[in-house]
Amino acid sequence: MHFEFTEEQKMIRQAAKDFARNECLPGVIERDEKQQFPKEQVMKLAELGFMGMMVSPDYGGSGMDTVSYVLAMEEISKIDASVSVCMSVNNSLVCWGLEAYGSEEQKKKYLTPLAQGTKDGELYIGAFLLSEPEAGSDATSQRTTAEEMDDHYLLNGTKNWITNGSSASVYLVIAQTDVSKGSRGINVFIVEKNSPGVTVAAKENKLGIRGSDTHSILFTDVKVPKENRIAEDGFGFKFAMRTLAGGRIGIASQALGIASGAYELALGYSKQRRAFGTEIMNHQIIQFKLADMATRIEASRLLCMKAAWEKDQNLDYTMSSSMAKVYASETAMWTTTEAVQIHGGYGFVKEYHVERLMRDAKITQIYEGTSEVQRIVISRSILK
Template structure:
């Protein structure tokens, strides 16, 4: 087993770290307060090739491995999780799914600009539309209907909690085409956002990742060409589950980055802040906190890298990605809370960043499969 990163991976890690420090850190508090979508930062990510990191170069991507993706996600998430979640959705849920399961025509038309993150100079992102008002953890309960009309489908329904909901150009929409078949009656469709009948709801006023573009999306008699269905009839639910398994690696890496960012700020603060005549870093109780934080973060990092390695080597990574996500997300919540505690009163104000990181951490326990769902997946995996 090799624990040392190769030269290319180290280069990508440094590029992501430099980007986060130079492009994301300035204005991050203001963007959070104003719920401002980080368009300039995402465009810059596209220029760096990070919006289609794992997509093959023939489709406009950078052709990097999953380990490089984890490294980049961690570094960017240390500073701004609103930026990294845009990157995660576009890479893991949209580009990967299209490249793996889309037709050649679909790849040429949609994947290439998505992997580049822009088209004709403008931002070009994808969104993954699975969740509904009554279909969250129970993804089989799809109420969005796609009625087969021969050469096209007619789409009706509502999707909730959609990252990139307003800024995306392309939606991957899961919808029920045959209720009698249950999950085998679900299909996934590529839908262009500017199609007639689509309405995007107001931006959600969220606890964390407030810059992220989260909306409900409504479909009323939306016409979708037959050739925009991904895979065979009834493949939609399998597509969603297979795609989410990889997406969990991205969110695990995001959680890891949030934890790492909070930990680094806690260490720096502990070295500067004095109490009882010496820096608080010299008090054993603070050292114990930092030691536990560092240990949990390293364990989460190894789980993330293991899941990425499994994916890169063509192994089944369903179990490892769920383990990485549940552990990294719970580590992020615990570490950020401890970071606020170490900062004391300063941790409760925005200027020191850790309160924002704590708010951002919470969503990693919820989206792309809650911690409860991950434990179900893990339990089934170890008992099969």
């Protein structure tokens, strides 16, 4: 066992750090206030090869490992989680699922431009459509239906909380094709956003990651060609669960980055702010806060790296990804709250960034499986 990164991994981390500082930091507060999708930043991520990091070069990807992906996600999330969640969804939920289970024709048509992040000079990214008004944590309760016709499926239903909802060109849609079969009657379909019958509802006004475009998507008699179903009939639920297991590594890395960003700001502030005749870093109560932050962040990082390593080694990473996500997300929420506290009144105003990181941290405990769901996954793994 060793803890050294390769030279390539170090270069990727530095490239991500430079990108975050130079491209994401300018205007991040304004984008948050205006709920502005960071299109320019995402386009530049595509130029770096970060929108299809783990996809084979055969399909336009960068062919990197999951550890490199975690390193990049952490650095970008330190600055702007709205950018990193767009990157996470495209990498973990869309590209990975297509490469792992899509047909050769589907990969050539959809995966290649998705991995490159652009098509004909325009942004080209994906979205993963699982959650519904009554099917969030309970993913088996799908109300969206896909009725099989002669040469197509007829898709009807509503999907909620969709990241990249209006910016995506391609949706991976989980839908029920046979209610009598329960979870075995669920399939996954590739749906183009510009298909007749697809409606993008208004953008959600969110607490955090406000630059990310989160929408409900409505389907009304949308014709989906049969060749756009991924894998065999009834594979949709397994597709969703396996894809989400990898997605949790991305969100754990996002949470890690948010926590790390808040910690670095708090540490820097503690060296400048004076109270009772000395810098506040000299007060034991602040020292202990910083010590606990650093310890929890390092533990989160190790959990993320273990899950990433297991994925790269083709091992079962279901439990480790859930452990990484639940611990890193709770660390992010706790660390950002403490960072605001260390900043005092300044932590409550936008220009010091920590209040935004605190708002962004909360969603990491919710999306791609709540903390409660992660504990179910972990307990099932250790009790089987």
